[in-house]
Amino acid sequence: MIGISDVEAAASALSGHVVRTPTVPSPGLSELLGVPVTAKLELLQRTGSFKARGAVAKLLSLDEAERAAGVVAVSGGNHGIALAVMAGALHVKATVVMPRSAPERAVRIAESAGARVCLTDDMAGAFALTEELRAEGSTLVHPFDDPVVVAAQGTVGLEFAEDAGELTDVLVSIGGGGLISGVATALRAARPDVRIWGAETEGAEAMSAALAAGGPVPVELSSVVSTLSAPAVSELTYRHVRELVDDVLVVPDPEAVRGVLQLAQHAKLWAEPAAGCLLPAARRIIAERSGVKLGLVVCGGNASPADVMAWSQRFGG
Structure with a gap:
C-alpha cells in the first residue's frame, strides 16, 4: 500500500x-x-x-528510453483523454485503445491531442490489443493498478x-x-x-x-x-x-x-x-x-x- x-x-x-x-x-x-x-x-x-493527475505523474516517472518508446493505455473515456493530452504536453508518443462504444468526443479529443487512437469491437479486445502493444515496448499507463x-x-x-x-x-x-x-x-x-x-x-x-x-x-x-x-x-x-x-x-x-x-x-x-x-x-x-x-x-x-x-x-x- x-x-x-x-x-x-x-x-x-x-x-x-x-x-x-x-x-x-x-x-x-x-x-x-x-x-x-x-x-x-x-x-x-x-x-x-482527476485522471490528469495520475497520467502526468506516470509520464514524469519514465526514463528516457521509456519516453522514446511511448506509452499505451486502454480507456473508455477520461483516462484516455487525460493520457493523450498530458502526453502531448510532455512530447511523449501515446496510443489510446478504446472500444467502439467509447464516446465520440473522447476519441476526437485524444486524436486532436496527438495520440494514436485504436478502436476495438469491445473492451476485451481493447485489453488484448493493449497487451500486444505493451509487449512491443510501450509502457502501460494503467488507470488504477x-x-x-x-x-x-x-x-x-x-x-x-x-x-x-x-x-x-x-x-x-x-x-x-x-x-x-x-x-x-x-x-x-x-x-x-x-x-x-x-x-x-x-x-x-x-x-x-x-x-x-x-x-x-x-x-x-x-x-x-x-x-x-x-x-x-x-x-x-x-x-x-x-x-x-x-x-x-x-x-x-x-x-x-x-x-x-x-x-x-x-x-x-x-x-x-x-x-x-x-x-x-x-x-x-x-x-x-x-x-x-x-x-x-x-x-x-x-x-x-x-x-x-x-x-x-x-x-x-
Missing part, C-alpha cells in the same frame, strides 16, 4: 502540471441535502477530470484536507478504485476521524463485488456510467479500500442521472454520472447519522449535453 509520503512526493512532482482545483462550500447542495456540504471541484481539472498513479490521485485528498473546513464524512466515486485509494490514504493521515465512503452504480460494482468475495473478481457491466465501469478492481486498490474506507454504497443508474441534474440545478456544476451518484449515496449517509458535515469529490465533468438529455429522457429525470 502507498503511504502519505508517496502522496506528498506526487504533489511535489505534479506542481505546475495540474490545477489545484477549488474546494468550496456549496450553499445549493447544503440546502438540498440539509447538511453543510463542501465540494472538491475536480471537474475543473485539466482534461475535465499502479502505485504511481494512485499516489497522484491521492493529491486530490491532500488538497481537500488542507483546504476544506470541518468535515465528518467524505464521499468518493469508485470505478477501478484509484481515486478513492489515494484520497483515503491522504485523508487517513491528515484527518483520521473523517469517515470515508465510496459510491458505485448498479452494473458497475467491481469494488463491492471484491469486498464481498475477499478479493478482486470480474463483474458483468451494465451501467450507463461508463467512467465507473471497470471490469474488475486491482489487488492494489482492493487492499486500500478494504483497509481505509468505511463502506461502499451502490446506487441505481436513474438516481445517478438525477444526481447529475441536481448538481447542475443546485450547485451550478456540469458533472457526469460518475459524480452524480454521490448525491443519492449522500442521502443514505445523512439518513443514518446526525451532525453530518459532508465532503464530495466531484470527480469529472466530461458529459455532453446530448448525453445528459438522453439519460434524462431514458430515466425520466
Whole structure:
C-alpha cells in the first residue's frame, strides 16, 4: 500500500502540471441535502477530470528510453483523454485503445491531442490489443493498478484536507478504485476521524463485488456510467479500500442521472454520472447519522449535453 509520503512526493512532482482545483462550500447542495456540504471541484481539472493527475505523474516517472518508446493505455473515456493530452504536453508518443462504444468526443479529443487512437469491437479486445502493444515496448499507463498513479490521485485528498473546513464524512466515486485509494490514504493521515465512503452504480460494482468475495473478481457491466465501469478492481486498490474506507454504497443508474441534474440545478456544476451518484449515496449517509458535515469529490465533468438529455429522457429525470 502507498503511504502519505508517496502522496506528498506526487504533489511535489505534479506542481505546475495540474490545477489545484477549488474546494468550496456549496450553499445549493447544503440546502438540498440539509447538511453543510463542501465540494472538491475536480471537474475543473485539466482534461475535465482527476485522471490528469495520475497520467502526468506516470509520464514524469519514465526514463528516457521509456519516453522514446511511448506509452499505451486502454480507456473508455477520461483516462484516455487525460493520457493523450498530458502526453502531448510532455512530447511523449501515446496510443489510446478504446472500444467502439467509447464516446465520440473522447476519441476526437485524444486524436486532436496527438495520440494514436485504436478502436476495438469491445473492451476485451481493447485489453488484448493493449497487451500486444505493451509487449512491443510501450509502457502501460494503467488507470488504477499502479502505485504511481494512485499516489497522484491521492493529491486530490491532500488538497481537500488542507483546504476544506470541518468535515465528518467524505464521499468518493469508485470505478477501478484509484481515486478513492489515494484520497483515503491522504485523508487517513491528515484527518483520521473523517469517515470515508465510496459510491458505485448498479452494473458497475467491481469494488463491492471484491469486498464481498475477499478479493478482486470480474463483474458483468451494465451501467450507463461508463467512467465507473471497470471490469474488475486491482489487488492494489482492493487492499486500500478494504483497509481505509468505511463502506461502499451502490446506487441505481436513474438516481445517478438525477444526481447529475441536481448538481447542475443546485450547485451550478456540469458533472457526469460518475459524480452524480454521490448525491443519492449522500442521502443514505445523512439518513443514518446526525451532525453530518459532508465532503464530495466531484470527480469529472466530461458529459455532453446530448448525453445528459438522453439519460434524462431514458430515466425520466
